[in-house]
Amino acid sequence: MGLSNASEDLSSEMEVDAFRRLFPLRYFERHLAESIRPDGRPLGKARETSIFLGAVASANGSALVKIGSTTMLTAIKMEVMTPSLESPDEGCLAIDFHMPPICSPIVRPGRPAEASPVVSKQLSDTISSSRMIDLKELSLVGGKAAWMAYLDIYCLDADGALFDAALISAVAALSHLQIPAVAMNDDGKIVLVSGEDGQKPVNKEKRKLTLRSIPFSLTCILHKNYILADPTAEEESIMETHVTIVLDTSGQLISLYKPGGPALAYTSAIQDCVGLTGQRVKELKSYLDKENSAMEVVV
Numbered sequence: 001m002g003l004s005n006a007s008e009d010l011s012s013e014m015e016v017d018a019f020r021r022l023f024p025l026r027y028f029e030r031h032l033a034e035s036i037r038p039d040g041r042p043l044g045k046a047r048e049t050s051i052f053l054g055a056v057a058s059a060n061g062s063a064l065v066k067i068g069s070t071t072m073l074t075a076i077k078m079e080v081m082t083p084s085l086e087s088p089d090e091g092c093l094a095i096d097f098h099m100p101p102i103c104s105p106i107v108r109p110g111r112p113a114e115a116s117p118v119v120s121k122q123l124s125d126t127i128s129s130s131r132m133i134d135l136k137e138l139s140l141v142g143g144k145a146a147w148m149a150y151l152d153i154y155c156l157d158a159d160g161a162l163f164d165a166a167l168i169s170a171v172a173a174l175s176h177l178q179i180p181a182v183a184m185n186d187d188g189k190i191v192l193v194s195g196e197d198g199q200k201p202v203n204k205e206k207r208k209l210t211l212r213s214i215p216f217s218l219t220c221i222l223h224k225n226y227i228l229a230d231p232t233a234e235e236e237s238i239m240e241t242h243v244t245i246v247l248d249t250s251g252q253l254i255s256l257y258k259p260g261g262p263a264l265a266y267t268s269a270i271q272d273c274v275g276l277t278g279q280r281v282k283e284l285k286s287y288l289d290k291e292n293s294a295m296e297v298v299v
Helices: 002-022 024-032 116-129 162-176 233-236 265-296
Strands: 049-053 061-067 070-081 092-098 139-141 145-157 183-184 190-192 200-203 214-224 224-231 242-248 253-257
Touching: 002 024, 024 214, 024 233, 049 162, 061 162, 070 162, 092 116, 092 139, 116 162, 116 214, 116 253, 145 162, 162 214, 162 242, 162 265, 214 265, 242 265
Parallel strands: 092 145
Antiparallel strands: 049 061, 061 070, 070 145, 139 145, 183 190, 183 200, 214 224, 214 242, 242 253
């Protein structure tokens, strides 16, 4: 009797799996009609999210972020540069998003992933337009020396909502960043503080950046009358209309990104997406605050 039931269960699982492979959209729509997704989530709920600061010991700031299976690692390295003539009292941020072949079967070795430059540009635009960082905080000696912050974001597992996870990772790494202590030597060059004679302190101790309006995002899928928050890679491949909303922690709209797709973004749908994003921002801020508090206790 037990073997018979086990055989029936296995056969049923195989039939469901075959139906999912052959008719993926119909498979998903059957779940959507019940207001649930194949992974058991309600339509408007994001996947379980975790933030870990200080993931890379050799970096000046770093963070590892997971949203479901989607995994991002950000590392920040600081270098002294000569500021531009246009902005003599400001430092600079350089953001690069990387998708190595290990992150997804669709990324081929030797070929840059199509999403990499797109996400890099989105991240740069978002962090700049949010005014999260005052670049004057990165100045060392007006017109002569300033910090260049290199943010390298690596996608370790690409299972949907890449921009959302990359932005959280970048923001978390910036919150963890400690700007090195530097001094000016006898030759007038900026060097890391070593305690040697003849060094004139520029900033005596490591310091953290002041982060003002912190941006977070939520990507949603619009499909017929349904809105699915935080899609997986499978959901993104089946239902093509995506909307990404970026809000800061004060609720200010930073950007709205809709890269095509067959469905129209009606005002009511966009408003619903903004509402879901507002809830998500509060959730993410709570996670980040908790992780930063834990780091302070450890230090």
